[in-house]
Amino acid sequence: MSSATRGRIAVALDAMGSxxxxxxxxxxxxxxxxxxxxxxxxxxxxxxxVRKELEKHPHDRDKIRIVHAGEVIAQDDKPKEAVxxxxxxxxxxxxxxxxxxxxxxxxxxxxTGAVTLSCARMFARLPxxxxxxxxxxxxxxxxxxxxxxPFSLILDAGLTLEASAEDLVGFAVMGSAYSxxxxxxxxxxxxxxxxxxxxxxxxxxxxxxxxxxKRVPGIDFIGNIEGMDIPRGTADVVVTSGFTGNIVLKxxxxxxxxxxxxxxxxxxxxxxxxxxxxxxxxxxxxxxQVTDWQEYGGVPIxxxxxxxxxxxxxxxxxxIRNALRVAxxxxxxxxxxxxxxxxxxxxxxx
Amino acid sequence: MSSATRGRIAVALDAMGSxxxxxxxxxxxxxxxxxxxxxxxxxxxxxxxVRKELEKHPHDRDKIRIVHAGEVIAQDDKPKEAVxxxxxxxxxxxxxxxxxxxxxxxxxxxxTGAVTLSCARMFARLPxxxxxxxxxxxxxxxxxxxxxxPFSLILDAGLTLEASAEDLVGFAVMGSAYSxxxxxxxxxxxxxxxxxxxxxxxxxxxxxxxxxxKRVPGIDFIGNIEGMDIPRGTADVVVTSGFTGNIVLKxxxxxxxxxxxxxxxxxxxxxxxxxxxxxxxxxxxxxxQVTDWQEYGGVPIxxxxxxxxxxxxxxxxxxIRNALRVAxxxxxxxxxxxxxxxxxxxxxxx
Numbered sequence: 190m191s192s193a194t195r196g197r198i199a200v201a202l203d204a205m206g207s208x209x210x211x212x213x214x215x216x217x218x219x220x221x222x223x224x225x226x227x228x229x230x231x232x233x234x235x236x237x238x239v240r241k242e243l244e245k246h247p248h249d250r251d252k253i254r255i256v257h258a259g260e261v262i263a264q265d266d267k268p269k270e271a272v273x274x275x276x277x278x279x280x281x282x283x284x285x286x287x288x289x290x291x292x293x294x295x296x297x298x299x300x301t302g303a304v305t306l307s308c309a310r311m312f313a314r315l316p317x318x319x320x321x322x323x324x325x326x327x328x329x330x331x332x333x334x335x336x337x338x339p340f341s342l343i344l345d346a347g348l349t350l351e352a353s354a355e356d357l358v359g360f361a362v363m364g365s366a367y368s369x370x371x372x373x374x375x376x377x378x379x380x381x382x383x384x385x386x387x388x389x390x391x392x393x394x395x396x397x398x399x400x401x402x403k404r405v406p407g408i409d410f411i412g413n414i415e416g417m418d419i420p421r422g423t424a425d426v427v428v429t430s431g432f433t434g435n436i437v438l439k440x441x442x443x444x445x446x447x448x449x450x451x452x453x454x455x456x457x458x459x460x461x462x463x464x465x466x467x468x469x470x471x472x473x474x475x476x477x478q479v480t481d482w483q484e485y486g487g488v489p490i491x492x493x494x495x496x497x498x499x500x501x502x503x504x505x506x507x508x509i510r511n512a513l514r515v516a517x518x519x520x521x522x523x524x525x526x527x528x529x530x531x532x533x534x535x536x537x538x539x
Numbered sequence: 540m541s542s543a544t545r546g547r548i549a550v551a552l553d554a555m556g557s558x559x560x561x562x563x564x565x566x567x568x569x570x571x572x573x574x575x576x577x578x579x580x581x582x583x584x585x586x587x588x589v590r591k592e593l594e595k596h597p598h599d600r601d602k603i604r605i606v607h608a609g610e611v612i613a614q615d616d617k618p619k620e621a622v623x624x625x626x627x628x629x630x631x632x633x634x635x636x637x638x639x640x641x642x643x644x645x646x647x648x649x650x651t652g653a654v655t656l657s658c659a660r661m662f663a664r665l666p667x668x669x670x671x672x673x674x675x676x677x678x679x680x681x682x683x684x685x686x687x688x689p690f691s692l693i694l695d696a697g698l699t700l701e702a703s704a705e706d707l708v709g710f711a712v713m714g715s716a717y718s719x720x721x722x723x724x725x726x727x728x729x730x731x732x733x734x735x736x737x738x739x740x741x742x743x744x745x746x747x748x749x750x751x752x753k754r755v756p757g758i759d760f761i762g763n764i765e766g767m768d769i770p771r772g773t774a775d776v777v778v779t780s781g782f783t784g785n786i787v788l789k790x791x792x793x794x795x796x797x798x799x800x801x802x803x804x805x806x807x808x809x810x811x812x813x814x815x816x817x818x819x820x821x822x823x824x825x826x827x828q829v830t831d832w833q834e835y836g837g838v839p840i841x842x843x844x845x846x847x848x849x850x851x852x853x854x855x856x857x858x859i860r861n862a863l864r865v866a867x868x869x870x871x872x873x874x875x876x877x878x879x880x881x882x883x884x885x886x887x888x889x
Contacts, residue, residue: 330797347734350742384697384785392700392782416789420797432742433783435734437790439766444794447680447770455822465818472805472812 197229197252198520200513201283201292204234205261206299208503211235211242214298217509219248228517231292233258233283258282264502268302272310280304284311287495293520296487296512298500305348305490312493315529317536320349321492322360323499324367325434327441329422334374341422342368342377344491345431346438352430354397355539357381358405361398362535363491364426365408366527371518372425380414380424382433388412398428404538407531486511489519491528496520547579547602548870550863551642554584555611555629556649558853561585561592564648567859569598578867581642583608583633608632614852618652622660630654634661637845643870646837646862648850655698655840662843665879667886670699671842672710673849674717675784677791679772684724691772692718692727694841695781696788702780704747705889707731708755711748712885713841714776715758716877721868722775730764730774732783738762748778754888757881836861839869841878846870 204214211234218230229252232239236257243253258279262271272281280299286292288311297304305321314321325346328339344360345352352360361379368377381399383391388399390413402410414424419437429437455462466473486508487498496519500512554564561584568580579602582589586607593603608629612621622631630649636642638661647654655671664671675696678689694710695702702710711729718727731749733741738749740763752760764774769787779787805812816823836858837848846869850862 330800350734382786384700384782395782416786416791417793417796419786419790420793432734432745433786436732436766436769436783436787440769440787440790441766441794443767444770444791446767448798450680451826455819459822461818462822465815465822468811468815468818469805472809472815476801 198294198517199229199231199292200516200520201231201233201286201295202513203280203283203295203297203299203304204232204239205258205279206263206297206303207500208264209505211238213504213506214509215239215242216246216506217504217513218253219243219246220506220510221513222249222252223247227252228513228520229254230513231256231283231286233286234279235259235261256282256286262300262303264300266300266303268300268306271300271303272306278303280307281311284308284497287497288312294496294498294516296498296500296516298502298504298509298512301499301502304497304499308490308493308495308497312495314492315494315532317532318359318492320352320356320359321490322346322363322431323348324364324489324491325438326488327419327438329420331422333377333422333425334372336373338372338374339422340372341419341425341427342372343427343429343434343437345429345434346488347431347435348490350430350432352394354394354401357394357398357428357430358401358535358539359492359532361402361410361426361428362405362408362531363528364428366531367489367491367519367524368426370522370524370527371515374425376409377425378409378411378423379426379428380411380418382419382427382429383413383415385415386413394430401535401539405535406538407534486513486515489524494525496525548644548867549579549581549642550866550870551581551583551633551636551645552859552863553630553633553645553647553649553654554582554589555608556613556647556653557850558614559855561588563854563856564859565589565592566596566856567854567863568603569593569596570856570860571863572599572602573597577602578863578870579604580863581606581633581636583636584629585609585611606632606636612650612653614650616650616653618650618656621650621653622656628653630657631661634658634847637847638662644846644848644866646848646850646866648852648854648859648862651849651852654847654849658840658843658845658847662845664842665844665875665882667882668709668842670702670706670709671840672696672713672781673698673840674714674838675788676838677769677788679770681772683727683772683775684722686723688722688724689772690722691769691775691777692722693777693779693784693787695779695784696838697781697785698840700780700782702744704744704751707744707748707778707780708751708885708889709842709882711752711760711776711778712755712758712881713878714778716881717839717841717869717874718776720872720874720877721865724775726759727775728759728761728773729776729778730761730768732765732769732777732779733763734765736763736765744780751885751889755885756888757884836863837865839874844875846875
């Protein structure tokens with residue numbers, strides 16, 4: 190990399206381990222490198238494979254560095270065993286670049302468990318964070334922030350199945366800081382998922398978390414939200430345990446599949462319905478585009494002193510490109526600094 | 540009531556306290572009484588009001604008895620306080636008829652908390668039941684049983700927010716027995732809601748409950764199900780804590796509202812979309828009919844030694860009629876006996 194690129198944000202991209210692998214990850218990196226404002230990109234993986242892929246795509250040589258890693262953790266490897274037995278795996282090598290300060294943020298589309306364990310091994314947890322969270326985004330009825338963003342952030346999406354009151358407070362603060370940095374939403378509304386609007390409604394952990402959150406400065410805590418608020422998008426940041434978060438997210442996925450199947454089967458049974466669906470096709474297409482997860486690219490693993498953006502396992506070139514942009518923005522806006530400050534503010538009232 | 544009606548099932552109907560009140564509840568009872576196979580109906584409430592309503596509708600005098608209750612618990616009363624301060628409330632008088640053995644099953648469309656507390660005060664919990672559950676039904680993609688029923692039963696819907704492994708096992712057994720009796724589904728598939736299919740996935744309570752459920756005789760335990768299985772209808776009985784169950788149910792409600800609003804707004808913006816929606820109208824109408832909660836009428840409160848069917852607070856005559864039918868069927872098929880047997884079988888392997 191030339192002197193012209195000094196001072197730029199550096200991203201460590203785990204090029205291996207995703208469903209589509211280097212043909213998608215390297216192509217995404219090549220595309221990003223051509224943008225004048227792009228970060229520096231450390232592409233970590235089998236050097237021969239990465240180099241060959243890179244040659245297929247126009248890219249900016251000054252901004253891309255290939256870092257060799259001789260091993261790969263596959264999507265269906267058992268995370269614990271794989272991380273222990275493959276010290277040369279691309280995800281671990283990439284995480285180490287971030288740990289060492291050579292890179293500012295980690296991006297991977299690999300095995301979620303292995304990515305999380307690599308972070309846990311290489312990074313430190315932020316002060317007062319007992320358990321980390323995976324953020325996830327889902328489309329809602331409401332738009333928000335400068336980007337007219339239809340997505341709400343929900344956390345935890347499955348790392349911390351049973352969250353204590355302290356965990357929930359941490360998720361709220363981290364989610365708010367992340368959303369502020371990424372969604373250009375100056376005052377994200379933070380809602381605590383429960384079974385009623387009153388402060389007294391919910392599990393013991395939820396009730397206790399509510400009591401703390403309403404006193405935390407610097408976040409826009411709108412109180413408890415309920416199940417119907419999820420599709421409405423009442424909150425920009427939805428706070429819940431990993432168990433409930435995972436079920437909510439998979440339900441949303443399942444419902445959209447069910448609706449599509451019902452529509453297809455109606456269209457096959459009747460010409461009238463087929464015609465109706467054809468007339469509605471542009472609206473359906475537009476809805477699909479607006480709510481496409483590939484537009485979002487990646488979601489954060491929060492709670493560590495280093496940044497990690499997890500891209501979807503099925504990431505295409507476009508999804509990787511967007512994940513790299515999210516990572517760049519998260520590093521550029523000092524998301525970790527904002528999270529640290531938020532956690533300190535929360536600790537002061539707890 | 541004449542001698543001709545002896546031996547029939549008797550239902551105690553709380554006629555007061557629902558949103559529409561006696562005009563709906565009494566009309567529903569009158570309609571049911573005219574069916575030759577109908578149960579006897581004890582209509583509990585302000586005798587003057589009930590009598591006046593009853594006169595408006597053709598009914599079978601031999602099958603209806605008015606039981607006076609001088610007080611009413613309103614939908615927005617605080618349950619605990621109301622049950623303590625209004626001993627003459629229709630729900631308590633109706634529950635007492637069931638406790639005393641004069642009636643076989645209780646039906647109410649009133650304040651859910653007050654109905655539950657009235658059951659807790661008047662009835663005993665079945666052996667081994669620590670905490671009771673409210674069942675709820677929701678429409679799915681799949682049809683089941685003799686009735687081609689699109690509904691799955693989910694429990695708990697909100698009575699027991701934090702369920703232990705023992706609670707979850709109890710819910711599974713009670714839900715299976717109820718579903719067998721009511722849905723004419725000889726072998727309801729029981730699924731434990733979790734974050735992955737493997738037995739090791741989930742909270743401590745879920746993992747422990749899985750270990751017991753796979754050994755319980757007499758239920759068709761299909762293992763863990765995930766969020767996407769909810770709309771698909773993979774399980775006929777979905778077992779989860781009241782916290783998650785409540786969120787799932789309200790989310791389903793919210794999503795259908797969001798979809799309707801999006802469709803309406805698309806139709807208002809474009810003639811093409813309006814035409815498309817018109818062509819699809821019969822399919823949408825049919826879907827709405829098939830999935831209408833009023834068709835179902837009522838859901839069970841399970842875990843007591845007496846039966847209680849809770850009808851929706853907004854119940855119309857039609858919903859009350861269907862709730863009375865469900866109650867009749869539940870009593871007629873000895874649902875309590877089946878639940879008792881199921882709980883004994885579960886206790887033998889726990």
